Amino acid sequence: MQAFEYANPMTVKDAVALLGASWTDANVLAGGTDQLSLMKDYIHTPKRLVNIKNIKELAGIRKAGGNLRIGATVTLDELIDNREVRMAFPSLVSAARGVGSPQIKNMGTVGGDLCQRPRCWYFRNGFGLLAQKNGRSLVDDGQNEFHAIFSQGPAKFVSASSLAPALAALGATVTIAGPNGTRSVDVASFFVAPSSDQQREVDLKPNEIVTQVLVPMSGAKNASYEVRLKDGLDWPYAAAAVALRMKGSTVESARVVLGHVGPTPVVAEGAASALAGKSITEEVAAQAGESAVQGAHPLSGNAYKVQLAKTAVKRALMEAVKRA
Amino acid sequence: MSKKDTELKPKPAPESGKGFSRRGFLGTSTAAGAVGSGLMEQTAEAAQGAGGKGITLAGETEITLNINGQPRKVTVEPRTTLLDALRDRMEVTGAKRVCDRGTCGACSVIVNGKVSYGCTMLAIDAQGKRIQTIEGFGNHPVINAFVQHDGLQCGYCTPGMVVAAKALLDRNPRPSSQEILEGMGGNLCRCGTYVGIKQAVAEAAKELRGGRNA
Numbered sequence: 001m002q003a004f005e006y007a008n009p010m011t012v013k014d015a016v017a018l019l020g021a022s023w024t025d026a027n028v029l030a031g032g033t034d035q036l037s038l039m040k041d042y043i044h045t046p047k048r049l050v051n052i053k054n055i056k057e058l059a060g061i062r063k064a065g066g067n068l069r070i071g072a073t074v075t076l077d078e079l080i081d082n083r084e085v086r087m088a089f090p091s092l093v094s095a096a097r098g099v100g101s102p103q104i105k106n107m108g109t110v111g112g113d114l115c116q117r118p119r120c121w122y123f124r125n126g127f128g129l130l131a132q133k134n135g136r137s138l139v140d141d142g143q144n145e146f147h148a149i150f151s152q153g154p155a156k157f158v159s160a161s162s163l164a165p166a167l168a169a170l171g172a173t174v175t176i177a178g179p180n181g182t183r184s185v186d187v188a189s190f191f192v193a194p195s196s197d198q199q200r201e202v203d204l205k206p207n208e209i210v211t212q213v214l215v216p217m218s219g220a221k222n223a224s225y226e227v228r229l230k231d232g233l234d235w236p237y238a239a240a241a242v243a244l245r246m247k248g249s250t251v252e253s254a255r256v257v258l259g260h261v262g263p264t265p266v267v268a269e270g271a272a273s274a275l276a277g278k279s280i281t282e283e284v285a286a287q288a289g290e291s292a293v294q295g296a297h298p299l300s301g302n303a304y305k306v307q308l309a310k311t312a313v314k315r316a317l318m319e320a321v322k323r324a
Numbered sequence: 325m326s327k328k329d330t331e332l333k334p335k336p337a338p339e340s341g342k343g344f345s346r347r348g349f350l351g352t353s354t355a356a357g358a359v360g361s362g363l364m365e366q367t368a369e370a371a372q373g374a375g376g377k378g379i380t381l382a383g384e385t386e387i388t389l390n391i392n393g394q395p396r397k398v399t400v401e402p403r404t405t406l407l408d409a410l411r412d413r414m415e416v417t418g419a420k421r422v423c424d425r426g427t428c429g430a431c432s433v434i435v436n437g438k439v440s441y442g443c444t445m446l447a448i449d450a451q452g453k454r455i456q457t458i459e460g461f462g463n464h465p466v467i468n469a470f471v472q473h474d475g476l477q478c479g480y481c482t483p484g485m486v487v488a489a490k491a492l493l494d495r496n497p498r499p500s501s502q503e504i505l506e507g508m509g510g511n512l513c514r515c516g517t518y519v520g521i522k523q524a525v526a527e528a529a530k531e532l533r534g535g536r537n538a
Contacts, residue, residue, distance in 0.1 A: 005382040006402035006448060018380075029446070036405070036444045037425040048380065049402065051449060077438065101510030102488065103429060106438040107445065232509035233427060 001039040005048040012057055012177045012211060018050045019207040023200075026050055028209055030073055031108040034116040041124065043117070058111075058211055061085065067214040072111030077102075079110060089215060091166040091222040091241050091316075098226045099162055101233035111210040113163045114174065114190065115202060118263075119235055120147065120157035128197040130154045144299040146237070149306055150262030151297060152193030158260045159191055159201065165241035165259035166224045168267060172215040178208040187213070188257070191264035201263060220245050223319035226259075227308040236260050238305050240292070240312035242320050244275070249321075251275045256292055256316075261309050268292035271313060280321040282314070289313035387451050391416060392460030400447040407431045407442030409450075410457065418458035418483045429511030432484040432491075433457050439491035439510070458483045465531040466490050466524070475524035477515035485511050489525045493532055499525070 007026075009015040019026045027046035029035055030053060038044040052058055058073040061082045068084055076096040079085055086093055099105055099113075117123065122131030122138045131138040132154065139147050139156040148156045168188040176183050190203050204210065220243040226236035239259035245252045256271040270291035278284050289310035296306050386399045389409065398413050407424075410416040410433070419442050420430035426444035433442045434456040461467065466489045469475070476482045485508065492499060492507030499507060504525045513521065 001403050003382070003401060003403055005380045006446070007380045029449075031444075032446065032449070033426045033441070033444050036446070039403075040424060053449070097506075100506075101429070102439050102491070102507055103432060103441045103510040104426065106435075107426075107440050231505055232512075 001036070002042065002045045004039075004046055007048055007050045008054055009050065009052070010054055010056070012055055012209060015050050015052055015055060015209055016177055016179055016207060018048065019209070020048070021206060023206045025206065028052055028115075030112045031075065031104075033104050033108045034112060038117060041126075043124065043126065052209060063217070064214065066218075067216055070110050070213045070215065072109060072210045072212055074110045076105040076108050076110070076113065080105065088217055088219075089166070089170065089222060091169065091224040091243070091320075092163060092215075095162045095166045095224045095226070095239070095241065098224075098228070098236060098239075099233070100228075100231060104233060110163060110213060114161050114167075114187075114213075115204065115210060116160050118157035118201060119160050123157060129157065129194055129199070129201065130197050131156070132197075140299060143301065145301040145304075146235075147299055147302055148262045149293075149296040149298045149302055149309070150258075150266050151299075152263050153195050155193040155195070155201070155263035156299065157201070157263055159262065159264050160235060161191075161259070161265070162226075162235075162239075164191060164265045165239055165257040166222070167213060167215065168265045169224075169241040169243040169255045169257040170215050170220065170222060171218070171243070171255065172213050174210055175212045175214065176204060176208050177211045178205060182211065184214075188265060188267055193263040218243075218245065220255075221320045223316045223322075224259075225312045225316040225319060227312050238308040238312050240309065240316040242313070242316045244280075244317075244320055249279045251278055251280065254288075256288060256313060258292060258309050258312070261296070261305055268313070270294050275317075280317055282318065285314040285317040286310070288317060381448065385448070387448055389414075389447065389450055389455060390453065391455050392457060393454075398447070402446065402448055404447045405443050406433065406435075406445045406447045406450045406455070409447035410442060416457055416459055419487070420480055420483060422480065427512070428481070428484075429488060430481050430484040432487040432511065434487060434491050434494075437491075437494065439488050441510075456487075458487055461486070461490060464490055464528075466493065466528040469524040469528035469531065470521070473520045473524040473527060475517055475520040476513075477517050481511060481513045481515075485513065485521055489521075489528060492525065493529055497529060497533060499529060501526075 007018045026048040029049045029051045059071045061070050080096050148158050172187045173184045174190045222243040224241035226239040228236045241257045243255045254272045254275040256268040258266040271288040274288045274291040292313045293306050293309050384399050388395050400409050422428045422430035424443045426441045431442040436453050466486050488511050
């Protein structure tokens with residue numbers, strides 16, 4: 001990898017001051033599991049790397065008002081082991097466990113999971129985020145079995161985050177620190193489909209840092225389900241996360257979010273409306289799965305993902321209501 | 325393991341960009357590598373180490389790493405991974421460099437009690453942490469169990485597998501079959517010896533509990 005200058009600030013303020021106006025000035029280093037690999041492949045070539053793991057204010061999980069506050073440098077392993085998280089957010093625990101490698105869970109962080117770059121092999125091989133050559137999409141004409149079935153404009157990669165669908169379903173927000181203070185964004189709108197290679201797939205500027213995630217402790221029943229090739233380290237083919245506000249055994253309101261099928265987590269409004277006012281049975285859950293994939297446009301090699309996404313929604317719903 | 329383990333002999337930096345870095349090759353070409361990299365010209369802006377109010381560090385710096393309970397001095401650049409520091413600069417070669425992208429697990433080491441990929445951790449970030457490599461395991465029952473159950477074929481993934489297995493059993497002395505799969509989920513064996521590996525981990529767990537099944 002290209003040589004860089006290493007910085008080790010102790011406060012968010014200092015960390016932000018060490019970042020720059022462009023992505024090649026400086027990058028953030030947390031768990032490093034994705035960042036260092038991107039640097040070894042010269043996809044990221046920052047002149048400076050700002051380590052944020054020693055910033056105390058970014059660590060730890062605690063209750064804050066009606067939210068559970070999860071620090072950006074909390075590792076996936078810490079998240080899985082946390083008592084509050086296990087009690088209130090089984091969807092997060094199951095999504096984090098899905099990462100599949102103890103090493104990644106021990107090193108990788110919540111902020112890093114959200115900010116990891118897409119796994120699209122064209123992107124990882126230097127063809128840019130939109131994977132275009134002479135104005136044509138390499139994805140359309142090439143190997144696209146793991147790409148989006150919900151493309152948005154020219155963006156055909158899939159969002160790699162394991163936690164994002166569960167966080168979006170739970171209505172969580174991301175707090176971002178920059179030179180002018182902090183701002184807050186819904187997890188669902190933190191992810192954006194870029195329309196050019198110069199844009200990122202998340203709403204983050206080069207001089208900003210994700211500092212925490214706030215998850216409302218609303219009592220919603222929640223679960224997530226990943227359809228995977230294997231149990232070990234890999235990203236899912238398709239995933240779904242659900243959060244249900246219940247009145248007795250009836251769904252008052254629902255949020256259903258699909259993962260790994262579009263350049264952002266896909267909020268399935270249709271599935272949510274299909275669930276409102278109903279009790280969850282296998283038929284109702286299957287119907288919600290059907291609604292969730294309305295509007296899917298598979299590429300040449302990934303129509304199979306439509307069925308997997310339906311199944312993921314159904315199984316996540318059945319899992320959510322299985323819990324007492 | 326090796327008697328060189330306790331010697332403090334940092335080698336010149338062999339890394340140069342996308343450079344090829346096999347230990348056997350480097351043994352005869354470290355001087356050329358160091359000159360070719362041009363990195364020796366860089367100055368260490370803060371040789372006292374990284375810390376404080378965003379102090380920055382560039383170029384080669386001497387750091388101390390705690391390897392298997394011993395403080396060891398080594399000269400690294402910010403971009404030197406823990407794995408490359410161990411293998412190329414400290415002669416601690418149990419952890420293997422295979423994918424170098426945090427995927428295969430051959431580079432596994434235990435950092436502060438948790439199994440980690442040495443290839444995706446910077447050596448400077450490993451300062452102040454307890455690093456255990458397979459060299460420090462002695463006659464751990466996991467090693468014998470891998471032999472007894474044919475938990476290997478070519479052997480290249482084996483040190484990483486043994487490290488992951490020990491880390492799993494340190495944390496969970498009574499893993500279920502599913503927990504063994506999860507605990508070993510970050511390591512790949514291209515020879516496909518998973519059945520033997522799984523048996524070896526289960527057997528080592530039993531051995532560590534004093535031969536009891538329950």
